[in-house]
Amino acid sequence: MTPHSARSIAAFCLVAGxxxxxxxxxxxxxxxxxxxxxxxxxxxxxxxxxxxxxxxxEQDCYFFRVSDLARAGGLDPSKPVNLHRVQxxxxxxxxxxxxxxxxxxxxxxxxxxxxxNQNGTGECFKSPNWADWPLVANTQQGGTVDWTFPDxxxxxxxxxxxxxEWLMLQTHYVNATTQATPDAVGAVTVNFYTxxxxxxxxxxxTVFATKQSIRICEKNPTPTFSGTCQFNxxxxxxxxxxxxxxxxxxxxxxMFAWDGKATSTPPESQRFYQSLRxxxxxxxxxxxxxxxxxxxxxxxxxxxxxxxxxxxxVGCAGVNAYDQTKYMTPSDQLDCCxxxxxxxxxxxxxxxxxxxYPKQDNVNCN
Amino acid sequence: xxxALGLAVAAIVAIGCSPSGGDRPDAGGEASGCTTVxxxxxxxxxxxxxxxxxxxxxxxxxxxxxxxxVFPPQGGRVAFVGVRAKNIDPCNVQLxxxxxxxxxxxxxxxxxxxNLAPQSDGTAGTGPPSQxxxxxxxxxxxxxxxxxxxxxxxxxxxxxxxxxxxxxATKTLHVVPTCNGDAECLCICRHGYKLGDSCAIDAxxxxxxxxxx
Numbered sequence: 001m002t003p004h005s006a007r008s009i010a011a012f013c014l015v016a017g018x019x020x021x022x023x024x025x026x027x028x029x030x031x032x033x034x035x036x037x038x039x040x041x042x043x044x045x046x047x048x049x050x051x052x053x054x055x056x057x058e059q060d061c062y063f064f065r066v067s068d069l070a071r072a073g074g075l076d077p078s079k080p081v082n083l084h085r086v087q088x089x090x091x092x093x094x095x096x097x098x099x100x101x102x103x104x105x106x107x108x109x110x111x112x113x114x115x116x117n118q119n120g121t122g123e124c125f126k127s128p129n130w131a132d133w134p135l136v137a138n139t140q141q142g143g144t145v146d147w148t149f150p151d152x153x154x155x156x157x158x159x160x161x162x163x164x165e166w167l168m169l170q171t172h173y174v175n176a177t178t179q180a181t182p183d184a185v186g187a188v189t190v191n192f193y194t195x196x197x198x199x200x201x202x203x204x205x206t207v208f209a210t211k212q213s214i215r216i217c218e219k220n221p222t223p224t225f226s227g228t229c230q231f232n233x234x235x236x237x238x239x240x241x242x243x244x245x246x247x248x249x250x251x252x253x254x255m256f257a258w259d260g261k262a263t264s265t266p267p268e269s270q271r272f273y274q275s276l277r278x279x280x281x282x283x284x285x286x287x288x289x290x291x292x293x294x295x296x297x298x299x300x301x302x303x304x305x306x307x308x309x310x311x312x313x314v315g316c317a318g319v320n321a322y323d324q325t326k327y328m329t330p331s332d333q334l335d336c337c338x339x340x341x342x343x344x345x346x347x348x349x350x351x352x353x354x355x356x357y358p359k360q361d362n363v364n365c366n
Numbered sequence: 367x368x369x370a371l372g373l374a375v376a377a378i379v380a381i382g383c384s385p386s387g388g389d390r391p392d393a394g395g396e397a398s399g400c401t402t403v404x405x406x407x408x409x410x411x412x413x414x415x416x417x418x419x420x421x422x423x424x425x426x427x428x429x430x431x432x433x434x435x436v437f438p439p440q441g442g443r444v445a446f447v448g449v450r451a452k453n454i455d456p457c458n459v460q461l462x463x464x465x466x467x468x469x470x471x472x473x474x475x476x477x478x479x480x481n482l483a484p485q486s487d488g489t490a491g492t493g494p495p496s497q498x499x500x501x502x503x504x505x506x507x508x509x510x511x512x513x514x515x516x517x518x519x520x521x522x523x524x525x526x527x528x529x530x531x532x533x534x535a536t537k538t539l540h541v542v543p544t545c546n547g548d549a550e551c552l553c554i555c556r557h558g559y560k561l562g563d564s565c566a567i568d569a570x571x572x573x574x575x576x577x578x579x
Contacts, residue, residue: 103562131441132508132554132562162562211476212440215499219399220458223479230472230511261471263464263524296472333497340439362561365474365505 034089034189036073042085042193043073045099045169050116052093052173052181055313057343059117061124062169063102063110066158069167075194080163082154082200085193086137088145093181095172095344096140096245097188098353100133101157101362102166110166120343124170127210127342134362135206136167137190138353140245140281147285150240152201153357154194174344177311178248179279204240205231205359209301211350216249217337218316221307225350229365230260230298233358237293240286241355242273247348249305249338250278255352257293258300266300285355293356303350310336314346322346400457400481405490407453412535415450416525419495420546424448433465433523433541435506435516435551438498443507443516443551445543447525448492448500449482455529456482456490463502465543466522467512473524474511476502506543507555516555517545 036044045064052058067077075081090097102110107123108130117124136155139145149155158165171188175181209229216223231237244253255273256266272291275281293299310319316336323329323339341347406413416427420434427433435443447463459482464475480500482490492500502525509516521543526536545551553565 101562104565128439128441134561210440211503212438213499213501213503214478217481219401220479220481221399222458224460224477225479226462226475226477227505228473228475230474232510261473263462263473263475263526296470327499328496330494330496333494339499361510363510 032187032189034087034191037191037193039074041073042191043069043075044189044191045069045167046189047169047171047187049185049187052175052184052186054175054184057095057119057172057174057176057345058186059122059124059170059172059342061108061115062171063113064167064169065110066165066167069192070158080159081157081192082195082197083136083157083192084154084195085148086145087191087193088137088139089189090139090144090171091181091185091187093173093175093179093186094140094188095174095179096138097172098138098170099136099190100130100168100170101136101162102168103132103134108168110168120341120347125342130168133168135208135353138243139283140243145283147241149204150286150357152195152199153204153240154200155204155206172342176345177313178344202357203359204355204357205237205362207231207299207352207354207356207363207365209299209352209354209365211303212340214303214340214348214350215337216305216307216348217335218307219335222305224302224304226265226300226302227365228258228298228300229352229354229363230296231293231356231360231363233295233360235295236297237356237358237360239272239291239293239299239354239356240289241284241353242289243281243283243353244273244275244301244303245281245349245351245353246278246303246305247338247344248278249308249348250303251306252276252302252304253281254302255354256300257291258298259294260297265302299352299354301352305348307338311345319346402456402481402484402490404455405452405482405484405488410453412454412527412529412533413452414525414527414535414537415489416523416537416539417448417450417492419446419448419493419498419501421446421495421498424493424495426450427523427539427541429539430520431539431541432544435543435545435548435555437548437551438503442505443545443555445504445506446498446501447504447523448502449525449527450485450487450489450491451482451527451535452489454482454490454527454533455531456484458530460528461492461502462526463504464524465504465506466524467514468522470513472511472513474505476504478502507551507559508561509555509557509559510561512557515557516543517552518542
């Protein structure tokens with residue numbers, strides 16, 4: 001253990017002391033030790049420890065029924081849950097963790113239980129399975145989040161139009177070249193804290209936007225991909241949370257407040273999010289992030305990449321094989337391209353997550 | 367590994383890549399491996415035709431033409447919009463496509479960096495149709511933004527290209543997005559659709575709705 005790592009652990013324990021019990025033998029949050037909310041104040045979801053062997057990308061989908069969680073947390077299971085504070089602790093090695101509300105059921109079904117998949121194969125890797133599932137919470141490597149929404153603002157679970165919701169907790173761990181999972185073990189624990197009905201003043205809406213059909217190639221090595229997503233609100237809204245997600249070829253992820261009409265990048269003054277770290281992207285949230293967007297406005301987001309040679313274990317042969325298999329790219333179009341996909345070592349993402357209020361709709365921009 | 371990552375990041379910085387943005391020429395492209403030569407007359411303005419593909423064929427769009435809405439890998443429905451261009455440097459072109467609801471002026475857009483390929487007609491263009499990443503992928507549906515159905519009615523399609531020399535051309539057409547009878551498309555592209563709304567398909571309703579597409 002280096003002095004630096006020892007200082008990091010000490011600092012983490014100091015900061016986390018009021019929230020979590022204990023720290024691990026190295027700088028690894030102990031998901032198992034996250035104290036659940038007191039009865040009547042919320043509930044906890046946890047995966048428990050699971051194996052992430054060397055050379056494996058593990059992506060698992062866990063399902064939780066909101067009424068079951070509410071009952072376990074001492075809340076009335078027949079009423080909506082006013083989510084007001086999110087705590088997440090993950091063991092090191094996490095690549096992302098997303099929680100969605102289950103809607104149209106395709107290849108993932110809560111009734112079928114947990115889905116555990118590896119290395120890009122399986123229903124938990126297929127994003128069309130959750131194409132219309134609104135985002136609830138997310139985080140990425142770094143592993144810890146503790147976010148209390150602004151006073152009176154909640155994300156309502158089991159709302160009147162979906163009174164018996166299921167949630168999907170999707171966790172992705174990488175134990176390979178670009179990322180490693182110490183001890184080859186992953187774990188995620190999430191606390192949802194609630195707010196009494198009489199204190200609720202506004203609801204949160206979420207935006208999940210993803211650029212598909214991205215392609216970062218040796219002959220087109222510095223591409224950018226930009227997109228937009230509207231809130232469809234007749235009144236201004238306030239953005240209070242944001243993060244961006246790409247893989248190791250990503251060099252810059254930007255988000256701007258956008259008027260919903262312009263077709264060119266908004267001015268720098270409108271930028272509210274920037275990530276220059278693919279492996280530890282910042283999670284911007286209130287109170288530091290509070291940006292107003294005009295009526296019918298939205299978010300403009302841009303992912304910029306730098307092509308890099310694949311890791312030796314993958315090689316151009318590996319990314320070309322993926323390109324051919326998944327996208328049926330003909331041989332004369334192969335160019336050692338990283339394409340859209342969930343496997344960190346051989347593919348790329350460009351995903352934006354945004355939280356705002358007051359809610360209009362939950363929005364997906366695919 | 368972190369040291370290696372640091373070197374990689376430093377290398378990226380040293381290359382001096384341009385800031386991001388769909389409308390910005392990317393100076394980093396000068397160092398690319400793209401060797402396709404200039405197409406046409408460097409002293410002439412860029413001549414631009416707008417195209418669209420349903421992944422099987424790519425057609426030049428004219429005023430009033432249908433614009434296919436296509437099921438992309440991640441779900442929803444998108445329009446794959448491309449170009450045929452002359453008098454353009456085809457390497458590292460910034461291609462932008464936007465679908466605008468002219469009654470509200472709201473748009474959905476996609477901008478990306480592509481290499482245009484020489485075509486048999488002497489232009490440089492997007493494609494082939496199976497390579498959807500070479501097209502602007504305009505995310506049309508779920509329709510949570512337009513003031514009307516996203517099928518059977520006219521929208522403005524605004525397409526621009528900017529080559530790495532900074533030369534730019536823009537073309538706007540009115541097109542009619544179409545679901546081609548795809549029942550889920552008709553559901554999620556309808557005005558007023560909310561994320562998670564049921565798209566339970568009724569065969570009879572499909573047939574009737576398809577006629578309005």
